[in-house]
Amino acid sequence: NVSVMRAGKMVAHLKTNETSTENIAELMVGRKVLLSVKKTKYNPGNVILEAKNISLKKEDGRKVLKNISFKIKEREILGIAGVAGNGQSELLEVLSGMLRIQSGEMIFDNKLINSQNYLDPKNLRGLSVSHVPEDRQTRGIVLPFQNRENAILGYHDLSYFQKGFFMDGKVLTEYVRDISERFDVRPNNSFLKSANLSGGNQQKLVLAREIDSKPKLFLVGQPTRGVDIGAIEFIHKNLLKMRDNGAAVLLVSVELDEIMSLSDRIIVMNNGEIVDEVISEKANEKDLGLLMAGIKK
Numbered sequence: 001n002v003s004v005m006r007a008g009k010m011v012a013h014l015k016t017n018e019t020s021t022e023n024i025a026e027l028m029v030g031r032k033v034l035l036s037v038k039k040t041k042y043n044p045g046n047v048i049l050e051a052k053n054i055s056l057k058k059e060d061g062r063k064v065l066k067n068i069s070f071k072i073k074e075r076e077i078l079g080i081a082g083v084a085g086n087g088q089s090e091l092l093e094v095l096s097g098m099l100r101i102q103s104g105e106m107i108f109d110n111k112l113i114n115s116q117n118y119l120d121p122k123n124l125r126g127l128s129v130s131h132v133p134e135d136r137q138t139r140g141i142v143l144p145f146q147n148r149e150n151a152i153l154g155y156h157d158l159s160y161f162q163k164g165f166f167m168d169g170k171v172l173t174e175y176v177r178d179i180s181e182r183f184d185v186r187p188n189n190s191f192l193k194s195a196n197l198s199g200g201n202q203q204k205l206v207l208a209r210e211i212d213s214k215p216k217l218f219l220v221g222q223p224t225r226g227v228d229i230g231a232i233e234f235i236h237k238n239l240l241k242m243r244d245n246g247a248a249v250l251l252v253s254v255e256l257d258e259i260m261s262l263s264d265r266i267i268v269m270n271n272g273e274i275v276d277e278v279i280s281e282k283a284n285e286k287d288l289g290l291l292m293a294g295i296k297k
Helices: 021-029 088-095 121-126 138-140 169-182 199-212 231-246 258-262 285-292
Strands: 002-006 011-016 048-055 063-073 078-080 103-108 111-113 129-132 217-221 248-252 265-271 272-277
Touching: 002 021, 002 217, 011 021, 011 063, 021 111, 021 231, 021 285, 048 248, 063 088, 063 103, 063 248, 078 129, 078 231, 078 258, 088 129, 088 248, 103 248, 121 129, 129 199, 138 199, 199 217, 217 231, 231 248, 231 258, 231 272, 248 258, 258 285, 265 285
Parallel strands: 078 248, 078 265, 129 217, 217 248
Antiparallel strands: 002 011, 048 063, 048 103, 103 111, 265 272
C-alpha cells in the first residue's frame, strides 16, 4: 500500500499493484508530470568556452584535476558524469572562479584566463557567466537572509536595484515577486527568510536569480538534488529553454538519467581525469557506469 501527501493532506490511498509511477507523481504534484524531456534538434553554435590542460592540487598535495581539456558551444548542454568525489566539484569551482587556476588555462568568449590572469566570480559574472553551486545552502544562499536579499545575491550592485546610496526597496520587492511567480517559488513572499523555504523552493530561488541574468555560460551543479518531482520537471524545462535561447550549459550531476536526457554531449570523469566523451544519443547506463568506474573499452 502507498499513501500520498500533498500540501499537508492525504490525497490518496492506493495499492501498489494498482497504480504506476506516473499516477503517483501526478498525485504528488497535483497535475500531469512529464517524466521524460523533449529536446529540440541539436544545433550548436560557436565555441564559448575552451578548457586546456587544467590541473589542480589540494593543500595535501593530492591532484584532484589532471589535465582537463574540453570545449563547450552555444546552444548545447555538456553533461559531466561521474561518481561524486572524482573532480567534478573542483572543476565547477575553477570554471566559476571560486578556485584559482593553478595549471592550464581557459578561454571564455576569446578572453584568456589562467593563473596570472585570474578572474573571481564577480568578474566572471560581469562577463556573463552564471553559476548554480552544488550545495545551495552553503554556497547559493544565505539562510538567515530574506528572499529579496538572496534573489539578488551577487547582482546587488546593479544600478537597477539602487536608489542613491541605498537599495530601492520597492523595485527590489517587485522584482522578487515577479521572478518568484515566473519560477514558481513558493510562497511568493519577498520578506520571508529563505531558511523557511523547502529545499526545492530554495533551489528554484537560486536558479531564478542565475537564469534571469541571461548568461552566455551557465554552470550548474546537481540542479535537482533533494527537490520534489514537480520541481525536477520545472528545472529541466528551464535548462532546455536556456540551451534553445543560445546559452552554453555545463551540467554536473550524479544522476545518470538526468545527464542522459538533458545533455547533447557527455564527458565522463574518474579520479580527476576525463575518461571519455560520448554523444548522448549513443549513451547507455551500462557503458557510462563502466566509464565512471574508469573502465574504458
